Amino acid sequence: MSESDQPAVHAQDRERVDPEERIRPMPILPAVIAVGMVLFGIIYIINSGPYTNPALGDHRTLADLRPQAAGGGAGGGAVDGGAIFAANCVACHQATGKGLPGVFPPLDGSDWVHGEPRVLANILLHGITGEIEVEGQKFNGQMPSFAQLSDAELAGVASYIRSSWSNKSEPIDAAVFAAERKAGAARTTPFEGGAALKALAATGN
Known part of the structure; x- marks a missing residue:
């Protein structure tokens, strides 16, 4: 049989059709669930109240969020003077109170700590700069003001150091700090060493 007598073989007869990639649509049920969840979230946010105006929150102030002294303020929660000391004072005065x-x-055994409560209150409210004598030793440095703390917090930390280590003095009430804060409202500088603190104690101002 000659080549002309053989049947023609076409390309599509000897090769398979190229595979095609088809996109399988998402099943209807998961799609409905997904859309429902999105709609639920949108409705929940819209109905959850004002969220663009910060003045329309729960109306608590910074004072409300601070711990309150026992028997005073909202909730009557006790201030943890030890925690305030650890956060603000321990780096300088050390956990032992020995400085x-x-x-x-x-602070341990210091006359400034277990002496006149008004003096200690003013030290914490306004700070000290210059020379001060403690337990027979002279120090010349600077202690910052802690007036940013509330009266209850200052009373808590003052009461803590007055009753810790070898100190056995009575606690200081927050009212003392409130009164001294008001009386010293005009002061913008720290006390100039121990001499200024002694003058404060002597004059009662």
């Missing part, structure tokens, strides 16, 4: 010799004065 650092020649650098930071001790």
Whole structure:
């Protein structure tokens, strides 16, 4: 049989059709659930109240969020003076209350701590700069003001250091800090060393 007598073989007869990629649509049920969840979220946000105006919140102030002294303020929660001391004072005065010799004065046994409550209140409210003598040692440095703390917080930390280590003095009420804060409202600088604190104690101002 000659080549002309053989049947013609076409390309599509000897090769398979190229595979095609088809997109399978998402099943209807999961699609409905997804859309329902999105709609639910939108409706929930819309109905959850004002969320663009911060003045329309729960109306609590910073004072409401601060811990309150026992028996005073909203909720009557007690201030943790030890925690305030650890957060603000321990780096200088140390956990032992002994301070650092020649650098930071001790609180343990200090006359400034267990002496006149008004003086300690003013130290915490306004700070000190210059020379001060503590337990027979002279220190010349600077202690910052902690007036940013509330009266209850200041009373808490003052009461803590007055009753810790070898100190056995009575606590200080927050009212003392409130009164001294008001009386010293015009002061914008720290006390100039121990001499200024002694003058404060002597004059009662």
